[in-house]
Amino acid sequence: xxxxxxxxxxxxxxxxxxxxxxxxxxxxxxxxxxxxxxxxxxxxxxxxxxxxxxxxxxxxxxxxxxxxxxxxxxxxxxxxxxxxxxxxxxxxxxxxxxxxxxxxxxxxxxxxxxxxxxxxxxxxxxxxxxxxxxxxxxxxxxx
Numbered sequence: 001x002x003x004x005x006x007x008x009x010x011x012x013x014x015x016x017x018x019x020x021x022x023x024x025x026x027x028x029x030x031x032x033x034x035x036x037x038x039x040x041x042x043x044x045x046x047x048x049x050x051x052x053x054x055x056x057x058x059x060x061x062x063x064x065x066x067x068x069x070x071x072x073x074x075x076x077x078x079x080x081x082x083x084x085x086x087x088x089x090x091x092x093x094x095x096x097x098x099x100x101x102x103x104x105x106x107x108x109x110x111x112x113x114x115x116x117x118x119x120x121x122x123x124x125x126x127x128x129x130x131x132x133x134x135x136x137x138x139x140x141x142x143x
């Protein structure tokens with residue numbers, strides 16, 4: 001099988017990922033991973049952690065393990081998780097995306113201009129991509 005495998009019975013495991021007044025616990029490490037050029041790897045490690053291994057995404061040790069699996073320094077990840085590192089930056093970025101109309105998950109942004117909000121059927125994605133492609137200059141479509 002290609003692609004990730006998923007545990008098919010997640011149920012309510014995982015709880016609330018809010019820790020006190022901090023943003024969602026895994027957001028600051030993802031921001032930091034982006035600065036380190038490893039955001040995609042961390043996202044995939046977090047997906048595997050939750051959907052495949054059914055581990056608690058609000059557990060700091062679980063998140064530090066995922067960071068290490070993504071090729072990041074585990075100790076540095078633990079420090080990010082236990083501090084207010086990047087809270088301001090994360091909140092500013094969240095504000096930017098809220099101002100652009102994102103109010104649900106998933107939110108798919110195409111060309112930093114078009115938003116497809118919420119879970120949608122494949123046909124809607126096809127229709128949206130065709131419309132976006134028709135609005136692009138021909139040279140951009142050929143690239």
